[in-house]
Amino acid sequence: MAPLLRMLVAQTRSEMRIRWRTPAFSLTNLVLPVLLFTFFGLPFARQTLPNGTSMGAYLLASFAAYAVGSVMVYGFGIGVAIERGMKIDLLMRATPLPPAVAILAKVLNALAFSLLSIVVLIVYGMVVGGVRQDLTVWMNIVARLLAGSLPFIALGFAIGYGSGPNAAPAFANLIYLPLSFASGLFMPLHQLPGFVQRIAPYLPSYHYGQLAWSAVGAPSEPLLSSLAWLAGYTALFLAVTALVYRREQSLKFA
Amino acid sequence: MGDAVSPPPSVPAHPPAGPVVELIAASKRYGPVHALRGVTLTIQPGEIVAMLGPNGAGKTTSISLMLGLRQPTGGIVRLFGLPPSDRRARSRAGVMLQESGTTGVLTVCELIELFRTYYPSPLPTDQAIAMAGLADKADARVATLSGGQRQRLYFALAICGNPDVLFLDEPTAGMDVEARRAFVASTRALADAGKTIVFTTHYLKDAEELARRIVVVDQGLVIADAAPRELMSQVAAKRVSFAVPRRLPAEALAGLAIAALDASDHRVRFLTNEPEMVLRTLFHRGVEMHDLEVVGADLEEAFLSLTRRPEHA
Numbered sequence: 001m002a003p004l005l006r007m008l009v010a011q012t013r014s015e016m017r018i019r020w021r022t023p024a025f026s027l028t029n030l031v032l033p034v035l036l037f038t039f040f041g042l043p044f045a046r047q048t049l050p051n052g053t054s055m056g057a058y059l060l061a062s063f064a065a066y067a068v069g070s071v072m073v074y075g076f077g078i079g080v081a082i083e084r085g086m087k088i089d090l091l092m093r094a095t096p097l098p099p100a101v102a103i104l105a106k107v108l109n110a111l112a113f114s115l116l117s118i119v120v121l122i123v124y125g126m127v128v129g130g131v132r133q134d135l136t137v138w139m140n141i142v143a144r145l146l147a148g149s150l151p152f153i154a155l156g157f158a159i160g161y162g163s164g165p166n167a168a169p170a171f172a173n174l175i176y177l178p179l180s181f182a183s184g185l186f187m188p189l190h191q192l193p194g195f196v197q198r199i200a201p202y203l204p205s206y207h208y209g210q211l212a213w214s215a216v217g218a219p220s221e222p223l224l225s226s227l228a229w230l231a232g233y234t235a236l237f238l239a240v241t242a243l244v245y246r247r248e249q250s251l252k253f254a
Numbered sequence: 255m256g257d258a259v260s261p262p263p264s265v266p267a268h269p270p271a272g273p274v275v276e277l278i279a280a281s282k283r284y285g286p287v288h289a290l291r292g293v294t295l296t297i298q299p300g301e302i303v304a305m306l307g308p309n310g311a312g313k314t315t316s317i318s319l320m321l322g323l324r325q326p327t328g329g330i331v332r333l334f335g336l337p338p339s340d341r342r343a344r345s346r347a348g349v350m351l352q353e354s355g356t357t358g359v360l361t362v363c364e365l366i367e368l369f370r371t372y373y374p375s376p377l378p379t380d381q382a383i384a385m386a387g388l389a390d391k392a393d394a395r396v397a398t399l400s401g402g403q404r405q406r407l408y409f410a411l412a413i414c415g416n417p418d419v420l421f422l423d424e425p426t427a428g429m430d431v432e433a434r435r436a437f438v439a440s441t442r443a444l445a446d447a448g449k450t451i452v453f454t455t456h457y458l459k460d461a462e463e464l465a466r467r468i469v470v471v472d473q474g475l476v477i478a479d480a481a482p483r484e485l486m487s488q489v490a491a492k493r494v495s496f497a498v499p500r501r502l503p504a505e506a507l508a509g510l511a512i513a514a515l516d517a518s519d520h521r522v523r524f525l526t527n528e529p530e531m532v533l534r535t536l537f538h539r540g541v542e543m544h545d546l547e548v549v550g551a552d553l554e555e556a557f558l559s560l561t562r563r564p565e566h567a
Contacts, residue, residue: 001345002374010371014360021359083357091354091411094321094421096344097372254325 004101011097011105012112019113025075029113033067033121037129040186045129049188053218056131058188061141061212064121066185068114068145069205072152073159073176074169076110080160081168084248093253107153111146118142137215144211151204151230154237162244179205204233272335273298274419274450275320280329281474282315289315291474292329297452299418302445304465305454312474313454314352317423320452321349333419345374348417350408352424352454358397362388362407365396366414373415385443386410387436402433409437413444420444422453426460438464462486487527491550494532495523496543506541 019025041063045056083089092102122138125131155175163171180186182196183206189197200206207221207229214220275297282290290312297303305313318324319331322338333343356365363379370376377385383392386406391399399407405428412420425441426434441464445451455461461468462482470478470485478485494512502517510532512524522543526532529548536543 001341002372007371010368014357014364014368017364018357018359086355086357087353088355088357090323091349091351091356091408094323094344094347094349094351094354095369095372096341096415098341253323 001096004098007097008101008105008108011101012108015105015109016112019075019079019109025079028074029067029071029117030120033063033070033117034124036066036186037063037121037125041125042129045125045131049218051217051219053216054131054133056125056129057133057137057216058213058218060122060125060129060131061216061218062185062188062209064118064141065145065205065209065212066180067117067121068149069152069176069180069208071110071114071117072149073156073172075113075156076106076153077156077159077172078165078168079106080157081163082165084160085165090252110153110156111149114146114149115142118145133216140215141212144215145208148208148211148227148230151208151233151237154234154241155204158237158241158244161241161248179203182206183209185209204230207233273332274301274334275452276330276332276335277316277319278330280316280319280326280331282312282319282324283327288474290319290326293471293474293476294329295469295476295479297450299450300445300448302441302451302464302466303453304461304468305452305471306456306458306461306468307454307471308456311471313456313471314423315474316471317421317452317454321347321421345372345415346418348412348415348420350412350420350422350425352427354408356396356407356411359395361393361395362399362410363392365407366410369411370414373417375416377414377416379414382410382414385413385440387433387440401428402430405429406433406437409440417449419450419452422451424455425453426455426457489527491527492529492548493523493525493550494529494546494548495521496546497521498541498543502541506536506539510535 037060041056041059044059045054047055049055049058093099118141122141156172159168159171159175182192183189183200183203184192185205189200189206192200207226210220210226211223211230214223214226220226273296275295277293277295279292279294280290281288281292293312293316295316305316307313315324319326320333320338322331322333322340322344331338333340334346336343338344360368362383366379366382370379370382376382380389380392383389386409388403388406388410391403396404396407405425409422409425412422422441426437429437441451441453451464453460453464465482468478468480468482468485469476478488480488497520499520501520502522507515507517507522507524510526511528512526512532515524516522517524533546533548
């Protein structure tokens with residue numbers, strides 16, 4: 001049998017090529033966060049929060065969180081739905097490639113794209129927005145956001161296996177955009193309507209944002225609390241994924 | 255698909271142990287639909303087997319079971335003596351599926367190189383590309399390929415792992431004459447190298463030309479399993495039709511070696527293996543006819559004669 005590591009490397013490289021050459025994906029995930037930061041972040045970049053934290057750094061952290069979730073939900077999720085629609089999974093299933101390796105390659109690819117997306121955003125914020133933080137702060141944001149992205153991978157996977165290629169983009173937008181907005185990723189929470197502020201603490205992206213906000217020194221909940229919420233949502237989304245994945249497999253391969 | 259390049263001979267690495275494929279009373283139900291009703295079939299190394307049958311006969315289901323893409327509802331399926339989904343078994347099988355797709359944004363070369371990594375001792379990429387006749391398209395993105403070229407690509411993906419057995423589901427569907435000719439040549443080269451080949455088709459011609467064994471499947475059952483020549487002698491190969499001024503009396507056609515008789519109106523149609531003999535008898539019996547036609551039967555008709563055999567006993 002062929003070595004699994006060699007398969008994983010080749011599979012990951014192919015995934016990267018595919019994503020990179022799909023503008024709907026690469027543009028959405030590299031350019032859109034920059035655009036959003038330009039509209040919603042740049043105008044306030046020189047201000048500071050009441051505790052002295054730079055507003056620019058705070059908003060950059062917010063949009064970095066948005067960007068990573070977006071790669072997971074849009075890239076990973078819609079990608080899986082489209083591949084199912086094209087019956088790519090059928091041929092792959094007949095090869096010796098273990099499904100776990102194929103999935104891991106997707107996860108690695110999503111992480112790599114997330115990293116790229118954050119770096120692009122941060123460099124843009126530094127150069128154009130004049131946002132200044134220690135390198136360690138930026139590295140901390142990157143590490144936390146990548147490590148904490150698991151619930152969004154699971155959400156993407158649930159959307160990818162739970163909906164068809166046409167419905168998946170709509171689903172992803174319908175779920176992820178309101179989620180990001182209501183969690184204060186587009187504008188600080190205290191500027192949002194009262195009912196949204198009351199809902200936010202129950203949303204995964206709110207706790208995900210906390211990981212990034214605390215890294216730049218903004219007021220935030222304890223790290224353990226964020227992690228507990230994210231772990232809970234990961235379990236929830238994985239359960240949904242397991243359900244839709246099993247349904248799909250029993251339809252196609254039983 | 256050029257015939258110039260031959261694949262390396264199959265096997266010695268693996269001891270020429272048991273059969274490649276075993277179906278033992280394998281059945282498959284999709285809800286109320288019986289796709290396979292207990293098929294027993296053994297395929298030995300080096301065999302070239304055509305699974306022949308009309309649409310919906312159970313050919314694709316058979317292949318799906320052999321590949322572990324579907325699980326049998328009853329019976330046993332083995333590939334190289336293992337459950338077909340076992341990675342050790344799959345590592346020795348190449349597959350071309352009827353309805354599968356592939357990503358459009360990779361190039362032919364990139365996609366083949368990816369698939370090569372799935373197998374323990376793959377063919378060199380350029381050899382797989384040459385055997386599939388895609389040398390001039392190696393750097394083209396998959397999305398730009400024509401239907402026929404895409405079929406060639408799937409063929410390349412099936413052979414690039416240098417598998418011991420090839421499963422090809424309707425490989426010639428959508429191929430033009432030239433592509434088909436090249437495909438036949440490549441498949442022969444693989445067969446000469448000792449590969450086992452299992453393919454489905456609903457073209458009798460494909461089966462005759464390529465296979466050394468034809469398994470005829472109809473309504474989920476194997477209704478014939480023989481070498482092509484042997485099978486052809488069982489199949490009523492000619493369709494005879496002619497017009498008559500009056501409805502024929504039943505005794506005019508009595509005792510003739512014909513099948514699938516339709517004499518309901520002023521036109522008489524039937525299948526036979528011995529058109530000369532049958533017509534001579536009819537003339538002897540004084541049957542008046544005009545507008546006589548004798549043509550090769552198509553597969554559908556040939557099957558009629560197999561499945562409704564009692565009629566011409």
